[in-house]
Amino acid sequence: MGIFLQLALDFVDLSRALLVAESAMAAGADWLEAGTPLIKSEGLNAVRELRRRFPHHCIVADMKIMDAGRIEVECAAKAGANLVDVLGAASDATIAECIQAGKNYGAKIVVDLISVPDPVTRARQVEALGADYLTVHVAIDDQMVGRDPFETLRQVSQAVQIPVGVAGGINSATAAQAVASGASYIIVGGAITKAKNPDQATREIRRAIDEQVVIPTTLFHRVGAAHIIEALKQVSAANLSDALHRSGVLPDIRPVFAGLKVAGRVLTVRTYPGDWAKPVEAIDRAEPGDVIVIDAGGVGPAVWGELATHSAIQRHVAGVVIHGGLRDAGDIAPLRFPAFSRLVMPNAGEPKGFGEIGIPIRIGQMTIETGDWLVGDDDGVVVLPQKIAVEYANRAMDVLERENRIREEIKSGKTLATVTELLRWEKKVS
């Protein structure tokens, strides 16, 4: 038996879901899943519509049932689902009801092991209850902190006889690993639904599964602590701010030169207005790729200029952010060194040596520490605290990927309001 590719339509708008479904199913996906967000947004009408448009495909309703198993399975089956998902975290009574209702209404029951503390034990239990399929699943939110499903998949697939599938950020680079770890079906959401070209993305994942090959991708894969910079180099300050729920922006600090982006780890400096000693000493303390963030109290005179920039370039410093003043802008411009500053002025201060390097600083409402991360570009600077850096670097990638997909839909002749069904999704004021 071949390995099935299940496309998970995690949209909130049926029209967008159908657009991707049409191309992905034609490109080689086997099973078609109405994702939980789609069912919550559109109701079981989403399943009915998928059944109508794809009469010969297996339709999966990702109901994530937690209670009232009988009625939820009945509704999904009557809407046209062949497979209905219940959570492994649900009680045995709920799962047993789902299984009985499935038999009655002609649907198979998939037990989703998402967030189950002991998946191997639970897998054996639900197999004994009569489940038809088991899915090992790393939640989208858990993917953001770098978790993957492969070791659990290997263990669960060895522990039970029924087919085991996998979900959790699978892409063209990891689909072969999913097969090697024992998957009988592979569920792919974002790597197809956020792809600029879902048709091509589906073909690549199909090939990765069938030929057991790794097809590298820079998108749809999540980084761990050692690779934060790889994600931050791809995203914009706006992407990162969106991921951070619109926070993280350094107020009043503007790019001095247009078209230059910086992403890097922060080295902080606190200094006295105009005292450029610690900023220049920090260059010698910086690691390659660091961004020096200077708090000079938000006022002049300048604490950074052309010679400091040459020095920073020698040390492979990635950029500078100044809550204070910069000078020599005309001489720095051709050096293409990313510089962000509150003020630009001709006068420098004296090197008196006040202040410290590497201590927490405060700019506006933001506390910034050495080891934090930042992204700066034409929009300004967004800081990412170290303790949440892995998660929000990944969430910023997710924002970027979603925008990539929306942009393609606009370019195909729609407007932003149409693609996002803005009238429907405006925040209602009570």
Ligand SMILES: O=C(CO)[C@H](O)[C@H](O)COP(=O)(O)O
């Ligand atoms: O059920 C889901 C989330 O709970 C998703 O459909 C599933 O995780 C697949 O999407 P992705 O490939 O983006 O992880």
